[in-house]
Structures are given as C-alpha cells and as structure tokens.
Amino acid sequence: MHAPGPGAPPPESAAIELYYDDFAPHYVPGWRSLEHYGPLVADFLLRTVTPECRVLDVGCGPGQLTRDLPPDVSVTGIDLSPQMLARAEEGRPGGHYERHDFHDPLPGGWERFDVVVAVGCLEFCRDLPATLRHLADACVPGARLLVGVVEDRTAQAPGHTRRAFSDEGLPGVDMHCYDEAAQRAAVEAAGLSAASYRFLPAWRHDEYSLVVRYGWWELRKDAPGR
Numbered sequence: 467m468h469a470p471g472p473g474a475p476p477p478e479s480a481a482i483e484l485y486y487d488d489f490a491p492h493y494v495p496g497w498r499s500l501e502h503y504g505p506l507v508a509d510f511l512l513r514t515v516t517p518e519c520r521v522l523d524v525g526c527g528p529g530q531l532t533r534d535l536p537p538d539v540s541v542t543g544i545d546l547s548p549q550m551l552a553r554a555e556e557g558r559p560g561g562h563y564e565r566h567d568f569h570d571p572l573p574g575g576w577e578r579f580d581v582v583v584a585v586g587c588l589e590f591c592r593d594l595p596a597t598l599r600h601l602a603d604a605c606v607p608g609a610r611l612l613v614g615v616v617e618d619r620t621a622q623a624p625g626h627t628r629r630a631f632s633d634e635g636l637p638g639v640d641m642h643c644y645d646e647a648a649q650r651a652a653v654e655a656a657g658l659s660a661a662s663y664r665f666l667p668a669w670r671h672d673e674y675s676l677v678v679r680y681g682w683w684e685l686r687k688d689a690p691g692r
C-alpha cells in the first residue's frame with residue numbers, strides 16, 4: 467500500500483465522498499426518516515434569515531435544509547460529494563454549490579455569510595476547533611450559526627473521542643464525538659459566543675440501535691475587539 471502523498475486528501479475523505487455519492491439518489495427519503503432535527507433547523511432559519519441575507523449550508527448534502535429559503539436569499543452549500551452537490555443544485559438552481567472540505571479555510575474570495583448551518587455533517591469532523599474557526603472567519607460580525615456536534619455521554623474518556631461510524635457502510639471511518647467542555651472550548655477559541663447549548667437527539671442509527679445525540683449550539687460571531 468502507498469502512503470498518501472503530500473497534499474493528498476486523507477483516506478477517510480475519499481471514503482466519505484464515495485459513500486455519499488452512492489447515497490445521493492436515495493438520500494432525501496432515507497435520511498428524512500432517520501433524522502430528528504428538521505424542525506429545529508427550520509425554526510432556527512425562520513428566526514435568523516432576513517431578506518437578501520447570505521446563508522452557508524455546511525455539509526449540505528442534497529441541500530434540503532436550506533433549499534426552500536426565499537429566492538432573494540443567497541444560499542451557498544459546501545460538501546465533499548459531487549453527487550450530493552449536483553442534487554442540491556437541481557433543487558435550488560439559484561444556489562451556489564461547491565466541493566469543499568470543512569476542515570479547510572473557505573476561499574478568501576467568497577462572500578461573507580450572515581447565517582451558517584452545520585448540521586448532520588460534523589460527525590466527520592476530525593478537528594472541531596479548526597473547523598469552527600474557518601466557519602467564524604467566513605462570517606460577518608453578528609452572524610448567527612447553528613452547529614450540531616456529536617456528543618457521546620457514554621464515552622470512556624473526556625474531550626474528543628471516536629467510535630465507528632458504520633461497519634456496514636463506511637468501515638474504518640470514525641464518527642467524531644466531543645464532550646461539552648471540548649465543544650465549548652472550540653466555540654470560544656473560534657471567537658464565537660454561545661446564545662444557547664442543548665443536548666438533544668439528532669438521528670437514529672439503526673445499525674447500532676442507538677440515537678446519536680448532538681450538542682446543539684446557537685452561536686453568534688462577535689464583532690472585532692469584543
């Protein structure tokens with residue numbers, strides 16, 4: 467086996483891309499029946515999205531969380547999976563959908579965002595402090611963010627822990643879990659303020675017969691100097 471060369475994407479990213487490319491045609495009905503967070507995301511967007519604002523949908527998949535926002539709202543979705551991005555584009559032809567890994571800084575030439583949703587994707591986040599920093603850097607001061615981080619209160623160790631994501635679908639790829647203290651530290655290090663934190667069900671993991679729970683954060687990007 468060859469070691470990945472310098473600059474090569476980590477092997478788990480390639481596996482995640484393939485997995486979600488395969489999943490894309492069946493995603494909406496399949497996932498809708500497993501996730502618990504649709505209403506929570508819809509409520510956040512209802513409270514935060516204003517006319518002509520700019521929304522970033524992180525790990526957007528087929529874009530269904532933000533696809534139905536009013537047409538004057540600018541929606542940008544980022545994802546690893548080209549097939550998911552293609553479906554997102556079909557669903558909202560006026561949206562901007564780009565292949566981008568949330569572990570990397572968002573391109574400096576992009577617009578800055580007023581509202582960010584990072585839900586259903588940070589399962590794969592190997593570095594929460596860096597990822598939240600990139601999202602904060604992509605926002606205007608005063609921006610509002612909704613972030614869902616897997617929190618496994620059965621974990622045997624504090625901080626950042628891992629468990630298998632799916633032996634059937636993604637063998638060898640971890641689900642990344644962060645305890646509340648690690649989440650809070652990442653939020654603060656990114657220059658974000660917590661308006662609220664809740665520990666709530668996120669989705670049903672049928673393979674392991676468990677409910678994956680998130681630390682749900684509503685965040686605000688502080689103005690510089692605060």
Ligand SMILES: C[S@@+](CC[C@H](N)C(=O)[O-])C[C@H]1O[C@@H](n2cnc3c(N)ncnc32)[C@H](O)[C@@H]1O
Nearest residue numbers: 486525526527545546547567568585586587590
């Ligand atoms: C379960 S789907 C969730 C889609 C959507 N956020 C939702 O909740 O319906 C997870 C998505 O995250 C994407 N993803 C996983 N790791 C990513 C990464 N490092 N950067 C960008 N997208 C990623 C996957 O490709 C997939 O489309």
